Amino acid sequence: MEHHAPAIVSTGLGRRYGDVVAVEDVSFEVGRGEFFALLGPNGAGKTTTVHMLTTLTSPTSGSAQVLGHDVTSEAQEVRRTLGMVFQDPALDERLTARENLEIHAVLYDVPRRERRDRIAEALTWASLVDAGDRRVRTFSGGMKRRLELARALMHRPGVLFLDEPTLGLDPQGRRHLWDRIEALRAEGMTVLMTTHYLHEAEACDRVGIIDHGSLVALGEPSVLVERTDGATDLEDVFLTLTGSALRDEEAGPRALMKSYAARGGEFSR
């Protein structure tokens, strides 16, 4: 039964913080081997949705399963099976690329005798063989992202979650990373990603558009374009559905600390 279940099932998933509704009644499925994108303006609830699917945030309503495992009651199984790349790098910048990968191998219980090969494989995959023993703080944004993506694949996950994988990269870096993601797709990996870049979303099998915490559209990009009056591409669909008002977000702790680091704050190394 588990074998035939879709990779991701979200049923009426919701999360509220006190009176604030971050995500409400989000239902969708992602099939095995499917390439799925969640779109939405800033603060629409994309990241909260991904965090619920990856067990980082517990839902206050609804439920979700990843590869047949419930994200609340079987969180441990879900964690073992998913690969995750966060919006901001989640690396130890004082350690080398290799040391970061070693930690990952231990956290995911990769057998000791396989660790060396898996780390070498990951460095090769990320085109970081020569930079393996350099500290991550000396890496560019693109190198960090490649390292994180290679790391997320080290334990052979069944589903890959990418939260804004190409955010903050230059066009070269974005293209390089995107080629890597496309290669995964060709290998049949199930991918759920959030993105701001609509041409990336256009390349996906299906997209879901989230606004104000609710799913407002779901389907193949071409079908969504067809269904929307006067739309010629996904961007038209997106703006029609979500309006053109600016979404200004208040800075959270992460943004505050990043700006502190940018000003040369302590512990930023």
Add this chain to the structure above:
Amino acid sequence: MIGIGLPSRHRRVSLAVVGVMWRRELLRYRRDRSQIFGGVSRTVLWLIILGFGLGASLREIEGYTYAQYILPGVITLNILFSSLQCAIALVWDREVGLLREVIVSPAPMLSVTLGKLLGGATIALVQGSIPLLLAPVIGVRFNLAGLLGAWAVMFFMGLLITAFGVVIASRMKTFEGFGSISNGVIQPLYFLSGSIFPLKGIIGGVGFLQIPEALREELRRVGVYAIGGGWVVQLPWWIETLVYVNPVSYQLDLMRFFLLGFQQLPMAADVAVTFALPPIAAVVAAVFMARSFKD
């Protein structure tokens, strides 16, 4: 036992995870030269400058020079800094560092916390040993048993302070500098631990009486530690109270016993606080750390 009140994920202990998180802390420490520099500079400032400077007026405390008296205090200061730095880095780690990768992994969180705490305690041991290197300069001699005893206290002190720092860090949303920790936590714990002023006993303040060592030994045997203008320490009751409620006082007192053979608090209290409190604090820290990830 140790997992009472924790969700199932936090109950199991994986030695591999404890080990890798411990090793990570040590690697981070080794690559942070500013921390090692801080340990050396604090030692020089407090032990040498203050020790000899103030020691010129406070000739002796129960027969020990002022620099000798504050040696365990300077060790404590280094441990307070290194352990709290290690713990407070969690705030950073949680928002923009490796910790999110750890939280999303299947690794048991109790092991992650244990690795962190043991890392903090090990760094405390190294940082605390820096002032020991200067022991010969100030005329302190201890045997192997004394050294091992002092190291044990340092490790447990590091464990206690790191656990305490983890509790603080798990309640901090953001981080804008170590200054508030230094002024609000480290200095009160340091000053109110009997580190730089004695709790009781006799202080000799006048230096014109040079007494031969043999005579001094003889006087000590009959209970006379200082002569020539010596006075009896009488702390204000409220300072005394604050010192007695500060657990660091007891650990420091035991360390002073191991290094100098001088003790101001009851041995039973010292041993109990030094070795029993840190494991309890570690469990509390694990609970707080697990809770800080819950969203």
